[in-house]
Amino acid sequence: MINLNVNQKTYQIDADLNMPLLWAIRDIIGLTGTKYGCGVAQCGACVVHLNGEAVRSCVTKLSRAAGQKIVTIEGLSENNNHPAQLAWNEENVPQCGYCHSGQIMSAAVLLRENPNPSDADIDSAMAGNICRCGTYLRIRKAIHLAAELQRKEAAGK
Amino acid sequence: MSTSNISRRHFLRAAGLTGTALFVGLYFPSNGEEAKLATASAAETSDIELNAWVHIDTNGKVTIFSHRAEMGQGAFQSVPQIVAEELEVNLKDITIRFAQGDREKYGNQVTGGSSTIRGSYKNLLKLGASAREMLIMAAATKWQVSVADCYAESGHVIHRPSGKKFHYGELVEAASKLEAPKDIVLKKRSDYKLIGKPLSRQDSPLKTNGTAVFGLDKKLPGMLYAVVERNPRLRGKLVSFDASAALKVAGVKKVFKVQTGVFQTFRDGVAVVADSTWAAIQGRKALKIEWDDSGFEHMSTAEIYRRQNDLLKNQEGLSAKKQGDPDEILALAAQKLDVVYETPYQSHSAMEPLNCVAHYQEDKIEIWGPIQAPEWVQDYICGQFKLPKEKVVVNMTFLGGGFGRKAFMDYPHEACLISKEINAPVQVVWTREDDMTQGPYRAGISYRCQGALTNGQLSALKFKMAGQNIGHWMGAPKDQPNRSTTEGFLAPYYESIKNVSFSDIPFEIPIPNVWWRSVYASTNGFAYESLINEMAHLAKKDPLEFRRDYLKDERSRKLIDKMEELSGWKEKKNGEGFGLAITECFATTVGQVVKVSRKADGKIKIDKVWAVVDCGWYVNPDIIHAQVEGSVLMAYAAATIHQITFKDGLVEQKNFYNYLMPRISDMPKVEVHVMENDENAGGVGEPGLPPFTPALTEAIFDLTGKRIRKLPFDMDNV
Amino acid sequence: MTRQTKSKRYLHSVKAFAVIGVLLSVIGVMAFALDNGKEKTVESESSLPAFKKDSITSVKAFKQVYTVLISPRCMNCHPSGNIPLQGDDSHLHEMSPQRGTDGKGVYAMKCSNCHQPTNTPGLHTPPGNPNWHLPPADMKMVFQGRTPSQLAKQLIDPKQNGHKDMKKLIEHADDGLVLAGWNPGEGRTLPPMSHAEFKKAWITWLTTGAYAPKGK
Known part of the structure; x- marks a missing residue:
């Protein structure tokens, strides 16, 4: 038995410690927003936050995740209102939508660490997330917008 | 359930809807004639089953069943955007549901050939306009005024001279008893409020917070997970397999041979069923399999082009x-x-690898998956399992990309075979490697x-x-x-x-x-x-x-x-x-x-x-x-x-x-x-x-x- | 779009340099004040192997050290640019992760987001180590493209090696990430000699004067 803390909730899980976090989140806990895309840390569809970092859950074993603070796309915001989520919707970024949980989780780390990212910063941060539909132009636009929303929000506080 | 004799009450239950409502739909005669418009009462009296529709309940809530797959190309947005235009409702007030696969009910549902809009927009416009006209007629009758003095806007019918208004919910009961109008005048393009506008997609919010259900996200109570080791040469036969090590992997329940239809041939594989995807993948790694790869040519890329180019010469x-x-x-x-x-x-390599959920129960099968061609799947499964259409239900989920590969029947077929064998609902997951190495290309x-x-x-x-x-x-x-x-x-x-x-x-x-x-x-x-x-x-x-x-x-x-x-x-x-x-x-x-x-x-x-x-x-x-x-x-x-x-x-x-x-x-x-x-x-x-x-x-x-x-x-x- | 062949060609030129470097490795000028004996404490001296300057032995040992350092297992994380290399052909790392100030990546692309504490099973999966990183931005310690002479000088230059003295340099042979080169995960070739042999050559090179092979 291990404890997994996902989206501020603790789950007691009886699973092999070698099981990747991805499958525990999806198949055992039942949160399906985190996606399987490649299984080898190539595509970024499975990105979750582990202690705030954008880890690839498909290669992160339960042994590493146990007892740590994990946030999935379902827990990123209260009401689909993280600046990245708001911007993604404003710019109509998703097509098929499958990769965007991971894209948004990656963008959220960028926005936290760099409130005013340049195009080059966006390229550096988002290079690990593949989108087969080709929404990259809109991802870039949405991250710039999200940064703006975030700055406004910070100024308002 | 036969195609005739469906009662309105029956349909309400089947569609999971309750209360008095206005239904307007299309009827696709099986003889290939043009789709006809019909209302629920008309369907009842003329023995047709009515399914692709606009549904408005007494609160004014509008539901539209989308007959096409959403794989990124925007059908989930553009189909309702068309209907809402003529129906005169706001897009935010519409609920969209995926229709199930059935050619006779919905006409062609194969989401391919870029055909969703070009194939159905004229019908969809008529559908929306008919419902609107019936609501206007119902209001005019209630007010005892001329239809010409009434118009529809934002989910209301308004009497122009007096400014009186009803919301649609107040009119559905009366409207549902009316005949669909014969001659419908569609709006001019210059009068469009929704069509032609870059409106935000209704599926975006679902895709930014993890709530959109893709095939891989479908879960059923008691559902198991399966992966299949398929012959890497696509056409080879299974000689034997040793499952002893696989069965020792924690979570693995069963290992057996599965033969999946691929076009007119069958592909041999060994299915590993487990209580999680990961356990199934681990079990598969432990399999020992002997394949027979004789009887067909083992191609190389250089050879393919050498032959093709020779043909072009000669x-x-x-x-x-x-x-x-x-x-x-x-x-x-x-x-x-x-x-x-x-x-x-080329490989399609959609971000969502192939997968499918199937539940085989005695004499019926229900399927959920990222499916581009639901009625093809229905036809194929009916043929393979010798079941009538009403016993094979095909549900489309959101598709994490399709690009043509998901307009195919092999992966649903495999899921059905495995569910039948284990007598439980199952999700068959193709790993990325399966998806990329198995084709078709x-x-x-x-x-x-x-x-x-x-x-x-x-x-x-x-x-x-x-x-x-x-x-x-x-x-x-x-x-x-x-x-x-x-x-x-x-x-x-x-x-x-x-x-x-x-x-x-x-x-x-x-x-x-x-x-x-x-x-x-x-x-x-x-x-x-x-x-x-x-x-x-x-x-x-x-x-x-x-x-x-x-x-x-x-x-x-x-x-x-x-x-x-x-x-x-x-x-x-x-x-x-x-x-x-x-x-x-x-x-x-x-x-x-x-x-x-x-x-x-x-x-x-x-x-x-x-x-x-x-x-x-x-x-x-x-x-x-x-x-x-x-x-x-x-x-x-x-x-x-x-x-x-x-x-x-x-x-x-x-x-x-x-x-x-x-x-x-x-x-x-x-x-x-x-x-x-x-x-x-x-x-x-x-x-x-x-x-x-x-x-x-x-x-x-x-x-x-x-x-x-x-x-x-x-x-x-x- | 690019298919990253550049780094592969680079590797070949490095090998050519290595050969030339060895041919020219007659006794070079020893200009490295590594031992700096005056500052040493008794304690640290006692932990150091015997020190005896011998340029021939030293250069010979470095020749061995060099083959390890420019092998993919070591060089891939000591790139000339800010993107690590990958694979036995030392191509630029797919998805272009950046070094970052601390050598641990940037934003959503930090090394440990994919590189786990241990190797991930399977082919083409991320190799692991609890401390996976590149040299930091202010001490890049580039191996890629360096000649034997350049690399030898660089390794013992306190300004370029993170102010490592003899003791620290010797200890570095047993650093966790250095050792990871000999546990590279499935499908990756090992450095050209065992870790024990490497360590012996490393210590020999350092303790015989850390001479640089002659040449550019």
Whole structure:
């Protein structure tokens, strides 16, 4: 038995410690927003936050995740209102939508660490997330917008 | 449940809806006649089952059943955007549900050929307008006023002289008792409030917070997970397997042989069923399997192209289309070209790997999955399991990309077989490696293209294709040419070029193939438009002006003008390469201009892509822009990095580490322009793809003088 | 789009340099004040192996050290640019992760987001180590493209090696990430000699004077 803390909730899980976090989140806990895309840390569809970092859950074993603070796309915001989520919707970024949980989780780390990212910063941060539909132009636009929303929000506080 | 005799009450229950409501739907006679409009009461009295509909309840809540798959191309948005326009409701007030698969209820549901809008928009407009008129009639009757004095707006009927209003919910009971109006006057395009506007997609919020349910996200109580080890040579047979180690893996429940239908053959595999996807994957790793790979040829990529190119040299093939006598003109012409273009095999590689949930229970099967062709799946499963249609229910989820691969029946079939064997609901998951190594693929086709100039004028074109024909896998006669040989080629050329022929040389190998985004236009377009560009240079003409000489119809003329204007074609500077191409498929013509230059290190980069789309009547320009942006990137990858290769019958690419995907920094700037006209609607999801590659290779030729005729090519080493 | 062949060509040129470097490795000028004996404490001296300058032995040992350092297992994380290399052909790392100030990546692309504390099973999966990183931005310690002479000088230059003295340099042979080179995960070739042999050559090179092979 291990404890997994996902989206501020603790789950007691009886699973092999070698099981990747991805499958525990999806198949055992039942949160399906985190996606399987490649299984080898190539595509970024499975990105979750582990202690705030954008880890690839498909290669992160339960042994590493146990007892740590994990946030999935379902827990990123209260009401689909993280600046990245708001911007993604404003710019109509998703097509098929499958990769965007991971894209948004990656963008959220960028926005936290760099409130005013340049195009080059966006390229550096988002290079690990593949989108087969080709929404990259809109991802870039949405991250710039999200940064703006975030700055406004910070100024308002 | 038979197709007749469905009561309205029964339907309400079946659809999970309650209360008094207004239903308006379409009825697709099985004899192939045009769809007819009907209301629930009409359906009741005339014994038709009514399913594709608008439903309005007494609170005024509107539900629309979408009959087509949503795989990124925007059906989930554009179908309701059409209905809501004529129904006069706000999009935010609409609930959208996926319809189940059934040809007799919904007509053609296969989400392919960019057909969702062009195939159904006229019916959808009528559907919305009929419901609106019935609501207006109901209000006029209640108020005892003339229908002409009433109008509908934002989910209300308003009496113009008095300003009285009812919301739709207050009218549905009365409206549901009315007959559908016979003559419906549709709105003028200039009066549209929703259609033609770049409205936000209704599925976006679901896709930014993890709530959209894709196939892989479907869960059922008691559901188990399965992966299947399939013969890596696609056609081999299972001799034996040893499951003892696999069964020792914690969570693994059962291991057994499974034979899945692939076209008209069967693919052998060993299924491992477990209580989690990961346990099933671990179990599969522990399998020991002996395959029999005899009895079919083990292909290599080099061999495929050697044979195809030999055929192009030595055979004329089956004539697909011919006007005039290109051979005679070519024989006489002083200026001519005779060149071969080669295109590679491609994997679809949707981000969501193949998967399917099935629950087999005694005499019925229910399926949930990322399915592009629900009624094909229904037909196939009915045939395989000898079940009547009402016992096979096919539910579409959101699709994490499809690109043609998910318009196929093998993965649902496999899930049904496994569910039957274990007597429980199961989700079969294809790993990325399964998805990439098992095909079917887009065939890599070789083309021999010849062109002649007579007195400087393009006088003959002769195109021969050698490559696998998808139709052959589905039983199409092999003495008939591939009907798609001309796909992508612009019809106006037939007016101005008197001698044109297309032929197809049949070619068969044991590597299954299937349609891939824009299908034959994706390869034809490269060959045919590259030849046009090459002929322009032979004629010492600017390739854009050259097209003006041969594409003289109004739509082509306007498209070319717009391409020239947007791209600054005439303002080309030193060190810039410009290229263009124009193709047509699925009733939409797209012209693209690509501009390239050299980076500081001398390598070539794309500066910008301009795409001009003539798709006639359209719904949502923002979705068109998105589809073209995505098509450009998919074409770019297919032209420069992607090729599925075979060695001794095995696919060499396994995952994204050796079938590299373009990443954010690879995305070129794309500017899309949509032409305005009153022509019939064309497709949008695919036609943006074919012109990109010939435009890119022409731009590179313009910059470097090097002609690229074989794909993929390396941008860094042109 | 690029297929990253550049780094592969680079590797070949490095090998060519290595050969030339060895041919020219007659006794070079020893200009490195490594021992700096005056500052040493008794304690640290006692932990150091015997120190005896011998340029021939030293250069010979470095020749061995060099083959390890420019093998993919070591060089891939000591790139000339800010993107690590990958694979036995030392191509630029797919998805272009950036070094970052601390050598641990940037934003959503930090090394440990994919590289786990241990190797991930399977082919083409991320190799692991609890401390996976590149040299930091202010001490890049580039191996890629360095000649034997350049690399030898660089390794013992306190300004370029993170102010490592003899003791620290010797200890570095047993650093966790150095050792990870000999546990590279499935499908990756090992450095050209065992870790024990490497360590012996490393210590020999350092303790015989840390001479640099002659040449550029």
